[in-house]
Amino acid sequence: xxxxxxxxxxxxxxxxxxxxILATTFDVVAELGYARLTIEKVAAxxxxxxxxxxxxxxxxxxxxxxxxxxxSLGPGEPVDLPDTGDxxxxxxxxxxxxxxxxxxxxFDRALRGLTAAIIEDPELGxxxxxxxxxxxxxxxxxxxxxxxxxGQLDVDVDLDLAVDLIFAPVTRRWTERSxxxxxxxxxxxxxxxLRGLAGSA
Amino acid sequence: xxxxxxxxxxxxxxxxxxxxILATTFDVVAELGYARLTIEKVAAxxxxxxxxxxxxxxxxxxxxxxxxxxxSLGPGEPVDLPDTGDxxxxxxxxxxxxxxxxxxxxFDRALRGLTAAIIEDPELGxxxxxxxxxxxxxxxxxxxxxxxxxGQLDVDVDLDLAVDLIFAPVTRRWTERSxxxxxxxxxxxxxxxLRGLAGSA
Numbered sequence: 001x002x003x004x005x006x007x008x009x010x011x012x013x014x015x016x017x018x019x020x021i022l023a024t025t026f027d028v029v030a031e032l033g034y035a036r037l038t039i040e041k042v043a044a045x046x047x048x049x050x051x052x053x054x055x056x057x058x059x060x061x062x063x064x065x066x067x068x069x070x071x072s073l074g075p076g077e078p079v080d081l082p083d084t085g086d087x088x089x090x091x092x093x094x095x096x097x098x099x100x101x102x103x104x105x106x107f108d109r110a111l112r113g114l115t116a117a118i119i120e121d122p123e124l125g126x127x128x129x130x131x132x133x134x135x136x137x138x139x140x141x142x143x144x145x146x147x148x149x150x151g152q153l154d155v156d157v158d159l160d161l162a163v164d165l166i167f168a169p170v171t172r173r174w175t176e177r178s179x180x181x182x183x184x185x186x187x188x189x190x191x192x193x194l195r196g197l198a199g200s201a
Numbered sequence: 202x203x204x205x206x207x208x209x210x211x212x213x214x215x216x217x218x219x220x221x222i223l224a225t226t227f228d229v230v231a232e233l234g235y236a237r238l239t240i241e242k243v244a245a246x247x248x249x250x251x252x253x254x255x256x257x258x259x260x261x262x263x264x265x266x267x268x269x270x271x272x273s274l275g276p277g278e279p280v281d282l283p284d285t286g287d288x289x290x291x292x293x294x295x296x297x298x299x300x301x302x303x304x305x306x307x308f309d310r311a312l313r314g315l316t317a318a319i320i321e322d323p324e325l326g327x328x329x330x331x332x333x334x335x336x337x338x339x340x341x342x343x344x345x346x347x348x349x350x351x352g353q354l355d356v357d358v359d360l361d362l363a364v365d366l367i368f369a370p371v372t373r374r375w376t377e378r379s380x381x382x383x384x385x386x387x388x389x390x391x392x393x394x395l396r397g398l399a400g401s402a
Contacts, residue, residue, distance in 0.1 A: 033321050035236045109321075116317035119376050120234050120310075129379055160380055161389055164370035165397075169362075172369040175320050178330055179361060188362055196366075196397025 013056060021046050021053060025067035030106035034064065034113030061117050061124035068114045069132055071107070081143040087152050088194055090143065092187045095170050099181050102174055115175060137163055157197050166193045214257060222247050222254060226268035231307035235265060235314030262318050262325035269315045270333055272308070282344040288353050289395055291344065293388045296371050300382050303375055316376060338364055358398050367394045 024046040029037050039060060043050045057063040082090045102108045118125045140163045147153040153162065169189045173179035180188075225247040230238050240261060244251045258264040283291045303309045319326045341364045348354040354363065370390045374380035381389075 035321070112320050116320045119313050119317045119320070120236070122378060125378050129377065133377065133379065157393065158389065161370075161386075161393060164373060164380055165366065165390065165393055168369040168373040169365035171373060172365060176330065176334065177323065177326050178334065179365060185362075188359065189366065192358065192362065192366055192397040193394075194397070196393040196395070 017048060017052065018056070019070075021048060021056075021063075022067045022070045025063050026071050026110050027106070029064055029067065029113040030110040033109065034117045037064065037113070039063070059124075061121055062127065064110075064114050064117065065124065065127055065131065068110055071110070072101075073132075079139075081139050083143060083146060085150075087143075087147045088187070088190055091166060091190045091194070092183070095167070095186045095190065096183045099170065099174070099186060102181075112175075140167070153194075153197050162193075162197050165197065166190060169193075218249060218253070219257070220271075222249060222257075222264075223268045223271045226264050227272050227311055228307070230265050230268065230314040231311040234310065235318045238265065238314070240264070260325075262322055263328065265311075265315055265318065266325065266328055266332065269311055272311070273302075274333075280340075282340050284344060284347060286351075288344075288348045289388070289391055292367060292391045292395070293384070296368070296387045296391065297384045300371065300375070300387060303382075313376075341368070354395075354398050363394075363398050366397065367391060370394075 021042065025037070025042050028042055028045065032041075037060065039050055039053050042063070043053055046053075053063065057066065081094055084090055102111070114128070118128050137160070141159045144153055144159050144162050148155045148157075166189070169179075170181065170186055173181050173185075179185070222243065226238070226243050229243050229246065233242075238261060240251055240254050243264070244254055247254075254264065258267065282295055285291055303312070315329070319329050338361070342360045345354055345360050345363050349356045349358075367390070370380075371382070371387055374382050374386075380386070
């Protein structure tokens with residue numbers, strides 16, 4: 001039984017309840033999109049009170065961000081990007097795997113919902129950058145730093161520019177549903193981006 | 202006075218009414234965002250009946266797309282991209298001008314609203330590609346084709362890939378509010394993208 005203090009602050013989370021709420025949120029955003037998702041709907045479907053959700057997630061945006069994080073990262077530390085020594089091959093593999101995730105309609109719709117929300121909500125965008133984009137970006141920078149060390153990438157190039165040049169075209173083709181997202185299409189982007197970022201070595 | 206047939210089909214648009222509805226729509230999406238915009242609110246503020254709006258725009262998405270088109274393209278044909286013979290300079294100028302448009306908070310919010318809606322709504326995305334993205338993309342391809350003719354761009358490179366590599370990183374830095382959007386930051390993207398797309402001439 002929770003102590004009076006735990007009950008009043010409400011900070012003690014039951015892991016199973018938390019997991020159930022996040023899984024339900026993911027399903028609801030995948031089904032209805034972001035605009036039509038409400039805390040009420042998630043609460044009813046997860047079989048919990050609205051207040052239980054509000055206690056842990058102050059806004060709908062915070063709830064959806066956690067639901068997508070839980071599904072896409074899972075528990076534990078994120079893993080390093082592949083490093084076979086062939087930079088074009090490794091980055092193409094990462095991007096092809098990303099595109100394959102979009103082939104799951106539920107994941108596609110949930111991530112579209114979160115992406116749309118981020119574009120309009122600066123505060124949610126900030127949380128997204130800190131909790132999802134920046135940890136992923138650091139893995140990408142780490143892989144690119146190793147490429148700089150072996151002369152595959154210009155040592156003077158800004159690594160954030162490199163990440164944007166390699167990854168943004170694929171993201172845009174996905175968000176706007178325009179352009180070639182086949183493995184060949186993805187590889188061509190990586191090849192030309194890397195040519196523009198190549199070291200003179 | 203309209204004939205009975207005009208009144209019954211309702212297809213005859215009064216240009217002043219149309220312009221007033223679109224200007225009001227732009228203001229409402231800039232103020233409230235896409236999710237909170239309703240046809241009712243636009244009708245009330247524009248001083249027209251809801252049915253007048255529904256007769257011309259079947260959905261909220263169609264209305265917002267037209268409002269943004271009207272504001273960003275204006276009347277007449279879109280103009281060609283600059284061609285001073287210096288491709289890096291010309292593309293940097295285009296992208297810096299784009300970023301400057303985002304500095305207007307009303308334009309920034311309205312375009313964020315439309316972009317968010319497109320991500321979630323495939324039908325609206327299709328209309329956006331046909332009516333806004335594709336005409337702009339054709340101007341970009343035309344400028345790049347001239348660069349191919351004078352050996353500044355690989356003649357074998359796919360022009361849609363070239364457009365995505367040059368333009369997508371700036372779009373993403375804007376949508377995610379991440380990364381350097383100063384003229385120097387934009388120029389660095391253009392320079393590296395063009396290096397990756399350069400001809401051997």
